[in-house]
Each structure stands twice: as C-alpha cells, then as structure tokens.
Amino acid sequence: xxxxxxxxxxxxxxxxxxxxxxxxxxxxxxxxxxxxxxxxxxxxxxxxxxxxxxxxxxxxxxxxxxxxxxxxxxxxxxxxxxxxxxxxxxxxxxxxxxxxxxxxxxxxxxxxxxxxxxxxxxxxxxxxxxxxxxxxxxxxxxxxxxxxxxxxxxxxxxxxxxxxxxxxxxxxxxxxxxxxxxxxxxxxxxxxxxxxx
Numbered sequence: 372x373x374x375x376x377x378x379x380x381x382x383x384x385x386x387x388x389x390x391x392x393x394x395x396x397x398x399x400x401x402x403x404x405x406x407x408x409x410x411x412x413x414x415x416x417x418x419x420x421x422x423x424x425x426x427x428x429x430x431x432x433x434x435x436x437x438x439x440x441x442x443x444x445x446x447x448x449x450x451x452x453x454x455x456x457x458x459x460x461x462x463x464x465x466x467x468x469x470x471x472x473x474x475x476x477x478x479x480x481x482x483x484x485x486x487x488x489x490x491x492x493x494x495x496x497x498x499x500x501x502x503x504x505x506x507x508x509x510x511x512x513x514x515x516x517x518x519x520x521x522x523x524x525x526x527x528x529x530x531x532x533x534x535x536x537x538x539x540x541x542x543x544x545x546x547x548x549x550x551x552x553x554x555x556x557x558x559x560x561x562x563x564x565x566x567x568x
Contacts, residue, residue, distance in 0.1 A: 394440045423448040442532040505555035513548035
C-alpha cells in the first residue's frame with residue numbers, strides 16, 4: 372500500500388530526529404578500533420569507548436543537530452584518551468602471548484587457520500606486522516591522522532573537526548605520516564635483506 376504524500380510527511384514528523392542510540396551504536400566498532408590502536412589493550416579500549424559513550428550521552432543535549440555526529444563522537448574519544456592516565460605519549464609493546472590470547476584463547480592466529488596457502492598467510496602476517504610496527508614508530512600526532520584517515524576512512528574535514536586543527540594541517544600531517552611509513556617500511560625491508568646475506 373502506497374502512502375499518500377501528506378500521510379508520509381505526518382509519519383516522518385512523528386519519527387522525529389534520530390536519538391543518541393541510533394547515532395552512536397553504528398559508531399561503536401570504529402570507536403573501539405581506534406581505541407585499540409591508542410591503548411594497545413582490549414580492556415583499556417573497552418573502557419575508553421564506554422567512557423566516550425557516557426560522556427557523549429551526557430553531552431548529547433549540546434550536540435547540534437544536522438552537524439557531523441561521527442566527528443563529534445570521535446573528538447570526545449580523542450579528548451577522553453588525552454585526559455586519561457595513558458595519553459598519546461605512552462607507548463606499549465604487545466607480547467606475542469597477548470596477541471594470541473586476543474584471538475579468543477586460540478593458540479593460533481586467525482590467519483593461520485585460513486584456507487589459503489601457508490606462504491600467502493606468512494606474507495600477509497609479515498606485511499601486517501611490518502605495517503603495525505611502522506605505525507607504532509610514528510609520532511602521536513601523525514598516528515592519529517593515519518588512524519582516522521586510512522583506517523577509519525574519515526574525510527579531511529571530519530578529521531580537522533576531531534583534532535581541532537585546520538584542514539591544511541590535516542593534509543600536511545597525512546602526507547608526512549604516509550612518507551614516514553613508507554620510509555620505515557623501506558628501512559625495515561633493507562635491514563631484513565641485509566641480515567639474509
């Protein structure tokens with residue numbers, strides 16, 4: 372049954388603007404992903420996301436409807452992290468045992484169970500490990516933009532809103548971060564070839 376245009380309008384008005392839950396819940400996986408990169412600890416990442424959701428729910432009345440909710444909540448995540456006990460200056464290394472425990476207690480990384488060849492899995496794991504190691508070497512301000520741009524696929528304008536910097540600064544940091552990542556990966560590749568000789 373097709374609704375008449377005036378009935379459709381009445382139903383849309385009854386629905387009203389989306390509430391906090393409708394806006395926030397789709398963002399939780401992305402928030403957790405960035406929180407994991409920042410904290411390197413599943414428990415801390417969960418706590419950071421929970422605190423972010425609590426603060427954003429508390430401040431939702433101040434959220435300006437029609438603006439970018441994703442940028443708004445990611446900015447709360449970032450500010451919550453910066454004021455937390457760890458902050459962007461802390462760095463952690465993750466023991467292999469912790470990484471394996473993160474796979475649900477399984478003693479094998481998920482990619483080793485993949486149905487592809489062992490050689491492809493080894494290459495994929497090596498690439499992932501090299502990229503992760505290179506990202507961990509980035510300065511905190513460069514790591515932030517790489518996470519938001521390349522991992523969370525945010526637009527430059529959204530990143531500028533999250534970080535509270537001009538869009539030109541975002542573009543410059545992304546360019547520097549990518550250049551440094553490329554350099555780190557090339558250095559690591561040359562060092563690994565040097566040891567093999």
